Amino acid sequence: MIRFEHVTKRYADGTTAVDDLSFEVAEGELVTLVGPSGCGKTTTMKMVNRLIEPTEGGIFLDGDDISTIDPVQLRRRIGYVIQQVGLFPHRTVLENTATVPHLLGWKRGKGRERAAELLDLVGLDPSVHGDRYPEQLSGGQRQRVGVARALAADPPVLLMDEPFGAVDPVVREHLQNEFLKLQAQVRKTVLFVTHDIEEAVRLGDRIAVYGQGRIEQFDSPATVLGAPATPYVADFVGADRGLKRLSVTPIEESDLDQPPVVHLDDPLATATERLRSEGARWAVVLDGRDNLHGWIPADATADAKDTANGRTAAARGATRGTVREHARRMEAWLPLGAPLKQAFATMLQHDAGWIAVIDKESEGRFLGVLTPARLHEALRRSIDADAQDVPRAEVAVETVATIATTA
Numbered sequence: 001m002i003r004f005e006h007v008t009k010r011y012a013d014g015t016t017a018v019d020d021l022s023f024e025v026a027e028g029e030l031v032t033l034v035g036p037s038g039c040g041k042t043t044t045m046k047m048v049n050r051l052i053e054p055t056e057g058g059i060f061l062d063g064d065d066i067s068t069i070d071p072v073q074l075r076r077r078i079g080y081v082i083q084q085v086g087l088f089p090h091r092t093v094l095e096n097t098a099t100v101p102h103l104l105g106w107k108r109g110k111g112r113e114r115a116a117e118l119l120d121l122v123g124l125d126p127s128v129h130g131d132r133y134p135e136q137l138s139g140g141q142r143q144r145v146g147v148a149r150a151l152a153a154d155p156p157v158l159l160m161d162e163p164f165g166a167v168d169p170v171v172r173e174h175l176q177n178e179f180l181k182l183q184a185q186v187r188k189t190v191l192f193v194t195h196d197i198e199e200a201v202r203l204g205d206r207i208a209v210y211g212q213g214r215i216e217q218f219d220s221p222a223t224v225l226g227a228p229a230t231p232y233v234a235d236f237v238g239a240d241r242g243l244k245r246l247s248v249t250p251i252e253e254s255d256l257d258q259p260p261v262v263h264l265d266d267p268l269a270t271a272t273e274r275l276r277s278e279g280a281r282w283a284v285v286l287d288g289r290d291n292l293h294g295w296i297p298a299d300a301t302a303d304a305k306d307t308a309n310g311r312t313a314a315a316r317g318a319t320r321g322t323v324r325e326h327a328r329r330m331e332a333w334l335p336l337g338a339p340l341k342q343a344f345a346t347m348l349q350h351d352a353g354w355i356a357v358i359d360k361e362s363e364g365r366f367l368g369v370l371t372p373a374r375l376h377e378a379l380r381r382s383i384d385a386d387a388q389d390v391p392r393a394e395v396a397v398e399t400v401a402t403i404a405t406t407a
């Protein structure tokens with residue numbers, strides 16, 4: 001969709017802002033450009049809509065060399081959210097949003113209708129905010145208007161230059177989440193500039209990590225974090241890249257352990273037997289549809305057994321129940337595909353040595369459990385899997401878990 005071929009930009013004073021840049025962005029893909037101040041991100045962006053012309057090389061949009069497209073025509077195909085938002089202060093929110101339709105000569109009514117629709121899409125009520133002026137909005141609201149304005153003419157391509165740069169981290173996270181939902185709906189081809197690696201990782205299908213005027217690495221977030229291509233990238237993504245990587249690595253079925261499983265209506269004696277034969281300290285308890293109910297500790301079944309072995313027939317009768325009476329509810333569970341970071345957080349929150357993983361697709365069917373050792377192993381294997389470009393399940397690593405089971 002967007003292709004850079006050996007693009008160099010030298011400014012008149014001799015500054016080389018961008019040096020021999022080649023990369024490609026697929027249709028519907030969101031690529032984040034991340035790097036320190038002055039590394040050439042805005043320059044890259046502005047060359048796409050011809051606000052800046054390259055010194056050398058070519059840029060192609062849908063196969064067309066953009067240097068042969070009239071800039072006005074070109075910009076109709078490209079929405080642009082500029083650094084620092086740049087709303088017109090003396091125009092209302094609705095007028096600001098309708099800027100491009102207005103420039104394109106749409107009828108006033110149609111432009112305003114479209115603007116109202118878009119404000120709604122970015123979470124602003126047009127009847128409340130539409131007639132306000134930018135200074136009457138919060139920073140986060142202004143940034144939403146910037147996004148709505150860029151989407152107004154429904155362009156296939158969006159250029160976003162630090163669109164959420166001017167707000168505090170909490171609002172920023174909120175805007176990022178909204179934007180991800182929006183992007184899932186509109187599926188634009190997006191170049192998104194940020195100097196914040198967290199933001200780049202969170203939003204990007206792929207990340208271009210910039211050094212001075214050059215791309216040091218162009219990969220998926222997980223690969224950039226797990227296998228930085230150069231010491232510069234490793235340094236840029238930070239010492240806590242392992243933690244960051246947890247947030248972009250999903251729980252997979254091959255990460256799960258299969259502990260003993262019993263059902264709510266099983267006789268307690270069956271559960272006792274199962275636990276003893278497998279030497280387990282607890283079992284997962286499922287309901288009649290194989291959905292997660294909770295768990296049962298070995299001592300609950302052992303107590304029952306002791307009592308059942310006890311003197312009176314009455315006592316035996318009272319404890320010869322089913323698993324149901326002794327099962328405990330399990331709050332620590334997640335759907336398959338949830339990030340490993342969430343699994344780790346859930347373990348900590350519930351002070352749990354394992355969490356249950358369920359299949360959201362099939363109404364919560366129990367799939368297995370994730371333990372801290374398996375979580376660590378999943379992270380290790382995912383790094384190797386990315387490096388070798390194979391599925392994670394195919395990678396074997398030696399970890400605490402495998403050492404423990406083979407010892």
Ligand SMILES: Nc1ncnc2c1ncn2[C@@H]1O[C@H](COP(=O)(O)OP(=O)(O)OP(=O)(O)O)[C@@H](O)[C@H]1O
Nearest residue numbers: 011013015017036037038039040041042043044195
């Ligand atoms: N018109 C210009 N003339 C000369 N040098 C320029 C011009 N515009 C930008 N530069 C230089 O080109 C380099 C890249 O600038 P650019 O604006 O692309 O950086 P950036 O990565 O967007 O930085 P930031 O994160 O601060 O926005 C910088 O060194 C900058 O000083």
Ligand SMILES: [Mg+2]
Nearest residue numbers: 041042043083
């Ligand atoms: Mg910039």
